[in-house]
Amino acid sequence: xxxxxxxxxxxxxxxxxxxxxxxxxxxxxxxxxxxxxxxxxxxxxxxxxxxxxxxxxxxxxxxxxxxxxxxxxxxxxxxxxxxxxxxxxxxxxxxxxxxxxxxxxxxxxxxxxxxxxxxxxxxxxxxxxxxxxxxxxxxxxxxxxxxxxxxxxxxxxxxxxxxxxxxxx
Amino acid sequence: xxxxxxxxxxxxxxxxxxxxxxxxxxxxxxxxxxxxxxxxxxxxxxxxxxxxxxxxxxxxxxxxxxxxxxxxxxxxxxxxxxxxxxxxxxxxxxxxxxxxxxxxxxxxxxxxxxxxxxxxxxxxxxxxxxxxxxxxxxxxxxxxxxxxxxxxxxxxxxxxxxxxxxxxxxxxxxxxxxxxxxxxxxxxxxxxxxxxxxxx
Numbered sequence: 001x002x003x004x005x006x007x008x009x010x011x012x013x014x015x016x017x018x019x020x021x022x023x024x025x026x027x028x029x030x031x032x033x034x035x036x037x038x039x040x041x042x043x044x045x046x047x048x049x050x051x052x053x054x055x056x057x058x059x060x061x062x063x064x065x066x067x068x069x070x071x072x073x074x075x076x077x078x079x080x081x082x083x084x085x086x087x088x089x090x091x092x093x094x095x096x097x098x099x100x101x102x103x104x105x106x107x108x109x110x111x112x113x114x115x116x117x118x119x120x121x122x123x124x125x126x127x128x129x130x131x132x133x134x135x136x137x138x139x140x141x142x143x144x145x146x147x148x149x150x151x152x153x154x155x156x157x158x159x160x161x162x163x164x165x166x167x168x169x
Numbered sequence: 170x171x172x173x174x175x176x177x178x179x180x181x182x183x184x185x186x187x188x189x190x191x192x193x194x195x196x197x198x199x200x201x202x203x204x205x206x207x208x209x210x211x212x213x214x215x216x217x218x219x220x221x222x223x224x225x226x227x228x229x230x231x232x233x234x235x236x237x238x239x240x241x242x243x244x245x246x247x248x249x250x251x252x253x254x255x256x257x258x259x260x261x262x263x264x265x266x267x268x269x270x271x272x273x274x275x276x277x278x279x280x281x282x283x284x285x286x287x288x289x290x291x292x293x294x295x296x297x298x299x300x301x302x303x304x305x306x307x308x309x310x311x312x313x314x315x316x317x318x319x320x321x322x323x324x325x326x327x328x329x330x331x332x333x334x335x336x337x338x339x340x341x342x343x344x345x346x347x348x349x350x351x352x353x354x355x356x357x358x359x360x361x362x363x364x365x366x367x368x369x
Contacts (some may be wrong), residue, residue, distance in 0.1 A: 072337065081339070141342070142342040150364075153361035154361045158363070159363070159366050
């Protein structure tokens with residue numbers, strides 16, 4: 001247990017520090033964040049045509065209201081927490097890779113719901129937007145990470161017991 | 170028939186609005202230990218930068234040792250101060266409480282010390298967040314003159330930036346989940362039996 005938590009913390013801090021490095025931001029995080037904005041707008045446009053994506057900003061053309069997807073809003077940190085937990089947990093590598101892929105999709109899926117809900121909440125009421133943005137959705141995203149992690153653990157195959165030497169008569 | 174895992178998370182989702190409501194209702198009370206902690210940490214560790222931390226409802230006013238610009242004080246002497254919202258670092262409290270209450274529905278509330286210990290750690294996380302935000306504002310938000318007077322080396326500035334990001338984006342979210350996983354290992358192993366392979 002202690003080994004798992006220590007490994008998790010080391011991986012978490014290392015991956016998070018790596019994420020903050022300028023080259024990683026330029027090559028991965030910023031393009032990814034713009035991709036999240038573009039996918040959010042594509043989804044919104046399925047039922048609302050008056051929306052535009054400009055880089056990491058989503059704008060309502062009629063009201064002018066806009067939200068910028070910044071660090072902490074792109075789901076990268078939540079994905080890193082899940083990634084560190086799955087890497088630290090003793091499991092076969094192909095299960096890890098499947099878990100990381102499914103977990104990434106689950107975290108990003110709920111993050112898109114978060115971005116779109118905040119975009120409309122902000123147009124309705126700024127106070128509720130702030131409340132949901134700063135507190136509620138942060139907790140819900142982490143709950144999502146926990147759910148995915150525990151489902152993944154449930155789906156792991158039973159640990160193999162050590163091969164026993166044949167008994168001699 | 171729902172699995173124990175989905176039943177558990179349904180309970181968490183039902184507790185969550187109540188815990189968030191209570192947490193925000195008592196926001197002034199909840200920010201008291203954070204104000205006390207950051208009031209100790211900021212003037213105690215950086216006496217040349219900060220003179221005090223004052224309360225303004227649930228918000229905190231960080232009072233620095235730097236003079237406020239004369240244009241703002243209409244010629245009178247005044248110290249530069251800025252506000253910090255400690256609740257930004259505290260949403261782990263309702264999340265952790267909802268996890269504990271949903272666990273207690275099945276296990277009974279006989280592990281009260283886990284909740285108490287968790288709350289203490291979550292308050293420390295809040296104190297850390299407020300302290301690092303205050304340092305970040307002084308080093309990066311009040312202009313080059315104030316930053317230069319703070320006297321931090323480039324490496325120290327980088328460490329403050331990293332600590333601030335860690336204290337904002339990772340610790341408040343991760344801590345309640347880690348506390349719950351660590352505090353209720355046997356219960357977690359009932360929800361997801363392979364969790365036992367992490368050992369005792």
